[in-house]
Amino acid sequence: HICSSFGFGRNYVAPAIADLAVEYPDLEVRMDVFDRVVDIVAEGFDLEIRVGDDIPGQHISRQLVANRRVICATPEYLEERGVPKTIEDLARHDCLVLKERNNNFGVWQLRDGQKDVTVRVNGQLSSNNGEIVLQWALKHRGLLLRSMWDVKPLLEQGRLVQVLHDYSQSANVWAVYPTRLAESGKLRACVEFLQAWFIRLRAE
Structure with missing residues (x-):
């Protein structure tokens, strides 16, 4: 079972x-x-x-x-809103928030090399379902923290672009x-x- x-x-x-x-x-x-x-x-x-x-x-x-989760968005979103260059820039972006199981809502726990960083994020849209959040990202609604398993083909196709490459979340x-x-x-x-x-x- x-x-x-x-x-x-x-x-x-x-x-x-x-x-x-x-x-x-x-x-x-x-x-x-x-x-x-x-x-x-x-x-x-x-x-x-x-x-x-x-x-x-x-x-x-x-x-x-x-496996790890990475931050990404569509080229269209980034063209309209700009590419975040620092972790502080996330505060000025629409972040698609996922409430999954026992994770803290609206908080991204990220790692930059050896250092843990906690970032409070917000945006217009949130869900408890990862596939819905991915769907919103592909409709240019914001930045997404998503498992490399799910976004690798989309990154390769150019439908999503990874940003803040130094930051990821262990998954x-x-x-x-x-x-x-x-x-x-x-x-x-x-x-x-x-x-x-x-x-x-x-x-x-």
């Missing part, structure tokens, strides 16, 4: 599970997606695939693949599971398959 967040679950975990089912035809998998914090023990899940490094200490976690992909399953061979095989799947995907 696996869970993940809506956007990442649908776009990445679901295709990975489809391939997992081919590799292990005897394995029965149920997958649920949520846009809230899940208590995997209380709610009876065997495995959570989650993005971000705020891992509950009472569980076992294994990093599947490195690694983790497998999290209860300690009671530490010795489960079935779970270990599943996690190792997913780790190889995500690393292969990133390399493509």
